[in-house]
């Protein structure tokens with residue numbers, strides 16, 4: 001399984017303060033970042049972003065039927081008047 005490490009443009013390393021030295025990649029649901037200029041290395045869980053995205057998609061379809069139930073029913077029948 002090939003892992004693609006990409007440089008993040010404009011990111012400053014928090015340890016050595018050098019710009020454009022941070023590489024980032026994802027592997028097994030974990031996001032990694034490392035600096036090629038010093039020993040900086042960190043890992044972040046990617047699962048939080050996926051949960052937010054799923055919640056947004058699930059909530060939207062549920063709002064549509066609820067809105068239809070709240071609409072008042074109007075019966076327009078002008079010809080029914082004597």
Ligand SMILES: [Zn+2]
Nearest residue numbers: 013016035038
């Ligand atoms: Zn660094």
